[in-house]
Amino acid sequence: MAHFSDIGFFSELTRHTTLSSAAQALGVTPPAVTRRLAQLEARLGVQLMKRSTRSLSLTPEGELYAQKGLEILQRLDTLEQSLGQGSEVPRGVLKVNCQFWFWATAHQCRAGAIQRAIPAVEAILELTDRPVDLIGEGFDVAIQFGAPPDSRLIARKIASHRRLLCASPAYLKNAPMLSSPKSLARHQCIVIRQGQDTFSNWHLVSGTKEATVKVQGSLSTNHGEVAVQWALSGRGILLRSEWDTQRFLAQGALLRVLPAWEGAAADIYAVYPERSALNAKTREFVRLVKAYLNQIAQADGTLNADS
Numbered sequence: 001m002a003h004f005s006d007i008g009f010f011s012e013l014t015r016h017t018t019l020s021s022a023a024q025a026l027g028v029t030p031p032a033v034t035r036r037l038a039q040l041e042a043r044l045g046v047q048l049m050k051r052s053t054r055s056l057s058l059t060p061e062g063e064l065y066a067q068k069g070l071e072i073l074q075r076l077d078t079l080e081q082s083l084g085q086g087s088e089v090p091r092g093v094l095k096v097n098c099q100f101w102f103w104a105t106a107h108q109c110r111a112g113a114i115q116r117a118i119p120a121v122e123a124i125l126e127l128t129d130r131p132v133d134l135i136g137e138g139f140d141v142a143i144q145f146g147a148p149p150d151s152r153l154i155a156r157k158i159a160s161h162r163r164l165l166c167a168s169p170a171y172l173k174n175a176p177m178l179s180s181p182k183s184l185a186r187h188q189c190i191v192i193r194q195g196q197d198t199f200s201n202w203h204l205v206s207g208t209k210e211a212t213v214k215v216q217g218s219l220s221t222n223h224g225e226v227a228v229q230w231a232l233s234g235r236g237i238l239l240r241s242e243w244d245t246q247r248f249l250a251q252g253a254l255l256r257v258l259p260a261w262e263g264a265a266a267d268i269y270a271v272y273p274e275r276s277a278l279n280a281k282t283r284e285f286v287r288l289v290k291a292y293l294n295q296i297a298q299a300d301g302t303l304n305a306d307s
Helices: 002-013 019-026 030-044 060-082 100-105 111-117 169-173 181-186 224-232 242-251 274-278 280-300
Strands: 049-051 056-058 092-099 121-128 141-145 153-160 163-167 189-192 201-206 209-214 237-241 268-273
Touching: 002 019, 002 030, 002 060, 019 030, 030 049, 056 060, 060 092, 092 100, 092 280, 100 141, 111 121, 111 280, 121 280, 141 280, 153 280, 163 242, 181 201, 181 209, 189 224, 224 237, 224 242, 237 242, 268 280
Parallel strands: 092 121, 092 141, 189 237
Antiparallel strands: 049 056, 141 268, 153 268, 163 237, 201 209
16 A cells, blocks of 8 residues: 555645645655655656756656556546445546637636535646547546547537637628638638647538538637637638627627538537546536536527537
8 A cells, every 4th residue: 555655645746846845735844755755766766756956847757657646546536436426425636638729718617616516626627739648648537529539438418519600791891702612712711720630621511511621811820719809800701619709790790601501510528538437526527517518508599508
């Protein structure tokens, strides 16, 4: 069991940038932390951390030990929670991944509200603009657009989500006529770069029909709000989330373009490894996010939360 204690100790160290802050969190002196870290490295025969008076940084061996150690602690946590599911209360560490643009847009899904609802859970939120390996990187759950291809993961759809083609009246006034998706190639299009996607290819659907159009334009960004502002100022056609454009469409500041067509499905999923399915903390977190998305749907009609 001493090994588990060492893993827990090292896991706590990785959350801090200095030995003094780690010592304060552990309730011991900095020299005590230094001695224990040295003893752990001596037992393992490798250096886990580079340290100075000002900073701590992981070595490659330290990164591996931290990652695999966290997985072991999470499995132990899952085991202990599953033994008493009849009276299970959400508790423990919950490591969550979201893409930057989802978390910024779903403004009601805030860590503070979640913490108030499940106070015994310590949430670690990591925002990325890249796909992540949930299992390899030790995540309990991710909120993302689209179901993953990895069969080792459970994907639960929590909301339907549409992406619409739109532009300002000022842009459309002098723009070429739009008759089909192919005609988008003659227009200035505002493209949004997200992850590893080929951002200049727009995938559109209309009922059972599908089309992929390579668009072009003089403006591109990785920030959705910037793209919306460009569209409002008449800089081109935008393919963007309905929840980001609904109020401008209602005001007439933006108009639907090719209204029979919209972006390919980008439904919102909670994705988690099988080991997390038993966790009350994971189940409750997913329930809360789904509830917040349902509030957004009821407020402006842009999302359809799934039951």
